[in-house]
Amino acid sequence: MPIIRVEPSRLYRRIADQIRELILAGEFPAGSRLPPERDLAQQFGVSRPSLREALIALEISGFVTVMTGSGIYVRTDFAGAEPSSVPDGGPGPFELIRARHLVESEVAAVAAREATPADIEGLEDAVAQMREEDLRHESREDADRLFHIRLAGATQNSALSLVVQGLWDQGRGRMWEKMQLRMHNAGLRPRWIAEHTAVLDAVRAKDPKAARRAMQAHLGAVEEELNDAWNAAAKGDGLPSPKGEGAAPKDISPPEKTLKVKS
Numbered sequence: 001m002p003i004i005r006v007e008p009s010r011l012y013r014r015i016a017d018q019i020r021e022l023i024l025a026g027e028f029p030a031g032s033r034l035p036p037e038r039d040l041a042q043q044f045g046v047s048r049p050s051l052r053e054a055l056i057a058l059e060i061s062g063f064v065t066v067m068t069g070s071g072i073y074v075r076t077d078f079a080g081a082e083p084s085s086v087p088d089g090g091p092g093p094f095e096l097i098r099a100r101h102l103v104e105s106e107v108a109a110v111a112a113r114e115a116t117p118a119d120i121e122g123l124e125d126a127v128a129q130m131r132e133e134d135l136r137h138e139s140r141e142d143a144d145r146l147f148h149i150r151l152a153g154a155t156q157n158s159a160l161s162l163v164v165q166g167l168w169d170q171g172r173g174r175m176w177e178k179m180q181l182r183m184h185n186a187g188l189r190p191r192w193i194a195e196h197t198a199v200l201d202a203v204r205a206k207d208p209k210a211a212r213r214a215m216q217a218h219l220g221a222v223e224e225e226l227n228d229a230w231n232a233a234a235k236g237d238g239l240p241s242p243k244g245e246g247a248a249p250k251d252i253s254p255p256e257k258t259l260k261v262k263s
């Protein structure tokens with residue numbers, strides 16, 4: 001008997017695989033709109049961010065399409081989608097930002113206690129680079145990454161540096177890229193620079209509480225942007241179909257037990 005490789009599975013992939021099976025079984029027919037997000041989340045017994053991550057994964061693998069202002073539809077050409085299970089696109093963007101919220105807020109507090117004058121100069125330099133990127137209208141993440149990595153370095157704890165680097169460099173797979181494309185944050189850059197400046201000011205003042213608060217405010221704002229980007233894309237979700245015909249699936253509520261996430 002061959003040994004089958006055991007793959008650790010992320011929650012969003014388990015949800016996505018079940019939705020994919022329901023699509024393949026015709027429960028959600030080609031061209032139909034998926035049920036409202038809140039209903040699906042309730043039926044699966046999962047949080048809305050996890051369901052959103054599953055829908056992003058299904059979009060990447062070609063099973064559904066997000067029609068701006070109309071909702072999430074099963075693609076009519078999904079037969080050509082990736083046949084096996086939904087591929088692993090790295091950590092989900094919502095779980096990633098929640099992890100960063102926890103870790104980097106404490107990193108900011110420790111950095112406020114431990115930062116050397118050279119660390120503070122490094123952070124000032126990163127903020128200056130953000131301003132230059134903004135003047136050149138570049139929406140790059142380089143200076144942002146630099147700021148967060150240097151802040152982690154300012155804790156003088158190499159393990160914390162590793163954790164933050166991992167969240168930045170290994171955590172940003174296809175899932176994050178997909179959401180990044182939706183985040184039209186050019187107009188938000190001045191606010192975003194101010195958020196980093198607030199962290200820097202707190203570190204300079206050696207005020208751990210203020211640094212923690214400033215980082216929480218920054219990453220809370222990023223999470224809000226992620227939510228806004230998703231809501232803007234899928235805001236028709238759950239409303240009657242635009243033309244009132246065909247598009248909405250007939251009976252889209254299979255018994256609750258079929259929707260529970262397998263673990």
Ligand SMILES: [Zn+2]
Nearest residue numbers: 144148196218
């Ligand atoms: Zn940042």
